[in-house]
Amino acid sequence: MPANSRPAPSPNFNARPAGVAIDILLLHYTGMLSAKDALDRLRDSQAKVSAHYMVDEDGTTFALVAEADRAWHAGVSHWAGEDDVNSRSIGIEIVNPGHDLGYRDFPEPQMGAVIDLCRDLLSRHPIPAHRVLGHSDVAPTRKQDPGERFDWPRLAAARIGLYPPDDLAAFAPPTAEALRRDLARFGYGFDDDPTGEAALAAFRRHFRPDHLSGPADGIDAARLAWLLGAAAAG
Ligand SMILES: [Zn+2]
Incomplete structure (x- = not known):
């Protein structure tokens, strides 16, 4: 757990299967009206959802599930031939009402905290840049988070994930x-x-x-x- 994160334990986790590497970093938005609503839900044993961390709009970072454990954030999902994304990922919930409740920009203190958290995680887990993903990447028919307002280019500039340069020459339209x-x-x-x-x-x-x-x-x-x-x- 990063030094500046605040403990907020969630009961919603289980053990990761033996021998599975942590090699995906998965970013979400909370999609709820307030940070409190989201934190309550992520800690409610009835809800059966969680994430390892939640980052509020003011940058406060809550630690919910130990990185060694399997948090429940990806749901039915798929990436590169794998269907059990939770077992091999670390999940971060980023507070934002989301597309259904008033999607808005992610404020500066929050972006700074997300970047600090991701850098800390990547310093301790060998997660390849091309496996730093959004929930919508692994569940395209169900999910839109963290969505088009999330500043992926800024993360890539901080060496977190990949983002293509703006000035690439266009190819022929693909079939x-x-x-x-x-x-x-x-x-x-x-x-x-x-x-x-x-x-x-x-x-x-x-x-x-x-x-x-x-x-x-x-x-x-x-x-x-x-x-x-x-x-x-x-
Ligand atoms: Zn999500």
Whole structure:
């Protein structure tokens, strides 16, 4: 637990299975009206949800579940062939009402605290940059968090996760098959998303937040190719 975090233990966890590496960092928004509501829910044994940490809008960081334990934040999810994301991830809930209750920008003290927390976690767990993800990445048909207002480029500039450069030359517009193949290669799942529409939307929320709708184009293809290259380079 990072030195400046405040203990707020949650009963909602179990043991991680033996021999499974912690190799995903998963970011969420709380999607509730207040931080108190969210913290109460994440600590309510009836709710059966939790995360390892919650970061309030003023930057206060609460520690709910020990990193060694399996918190319950990902739900039905999939990444790179794995369906049990909770077993291999650390989950951070970031206070924000979310798309249904008044989605707003993440304030500066909160972003600073998220970055400090992520850096601390990455210093202690060998999580590859291409596996620093949003909940929507691993559950595209169900989830939109942390969403397009979250400053992924700023995290990448702090060496947390990947973000493609703005000035990549566009590729030719991809075929549906090529796009789907490359999204799958990066990690997106398609079990309940046969058209791939939800995966493309999740990809854009994370890696192209100024262009959330419209058909797949050459900028999507260029960004995805850059990400695949960066992931392969480790
Ligand atoms: Zn979430």
